[in-house]
Amino acid sequence: MADKxxxxxxxxxxxxxxxxxxxxxxxxxxxxxxxTALREAFDKKPKRLVANxxxxxxxxxxxxxxxxxxxxxxxxTQTPLVLxxxxxxxxAVFEIAKLHTIFKIADSVxxxxxx
Amino acid sequence: xxxxxxxxxxxxxxxxxxxxxxxMVNLVSRRTGFPDAAAGKIALAVDEALANVMNHGYNRRTDxxxxxxIRRVEKSAGLEGIRIVIEDEGKQVDPATIKSRDLSxxxxxxxxxHIIREVMDSVLYEKREGRLGMRxxxxxxxxxxxxxxxxxxxxxxxxxx
Numbered sequence: 474m475a476d477k478x479x480x481x482x483x484x485x486x487x488x489x490x491x492x493x494x495x496x497x498x499x500x501x502x503x504x505x506x507x508x509t510a511l512r513e514a515f516d517k518k519p520k521r522l523v524a525n526x527x528x529x530x531x532x533x534x535x536x537x538x539x540x541x542x543x544x545x546x547x548x549x550t551q552t553p554l555v556l557x558x559x560x561x562x563x564x565a566v567f568e569i570a571k572l573h574t575i576f577k578i579a580d581s582v583x584x585x586x587x588x
Numbered sequence: 589x590x591x592x593x594x595x596x597x598x599x600x601x602x603x604x605x606x607x608x609x610x611x612m613v614n615l616v617s618r619r620t621g622f623p624d625a626a627a628g629k630i631a632l633a634v635d636e637a638l639a640n641v642m643n644h645g646y647n648r649r650t651d652x653x654x655x656x657x658i659r660r661v662e663k664s665a666g667l668e669g670i671r672i673v674i675e676d677e678g679k680q681v682d683p684a685t686i687k688s689r690d691l692s693x694x695x696x697x698x699x700x701x702h703i704i705r706e707v708m709d710s711v712l713y714e715k716r717e718g719r720l721g722m723r724x725x726x727x728x729x730x731x732x733x734x735x736x737x738x739x740x741x742x743x744x745x746x747x748x749x
Binding site for chain 1: 603604606608610625626629632635636639642643699700702703706707
């Protein structure tokens, strides 16, 4: 578990996927914690990486940038990346930035990890 | 008509405090009458603006000063919206160079100005006259049909507690 700053990130292995679940706010100060957790997750070479955003109550552009960077790693390493459980507030930020179309987004962890 | 500042806040250019400022802006916006979703977006725009000052104006120094003022803007029929002014003493840049980037270029970073311009109804960057730093003036109008009846806080007397 990465615990730098008020953002907590839990990473757990599910069948066929590694699920990264940040909890808290992802602003300028907290985004490096998520970035570290995602990079560590990619280093484990999972079949699929799921970012479960159910616990993210706020996201600013450094959080978006972290996820865009994760998408780039995902493409480079051919590791599918799926986001899931976006709250209305977080989804609105994706839409303002017009990034909601470039990610694969699922409604639940189960849907995100389904083959 | 712009009233005197409802709130004047001075803070250090330390990103550790951004969470407190965005929470305050969210609450003040709701208290002013904006519904939850709009208040959240105003807080996001302020968060992005302050992060830009810390990142670019002060080059990530944490001892710079930033002053933020929040005003209600009234018109004859009632509330028109909210005006937020952010001033710093950091590096001055030509306001014409402060632009949103091309969103079709998918890459990390550079989205803050786009978010600010997308959320707020007017955005004006200026060099502060005769001294260091920049001034950012942002205005968000309220749709009379969407005025919230309260900020959603548990009221204590006439405050939002």
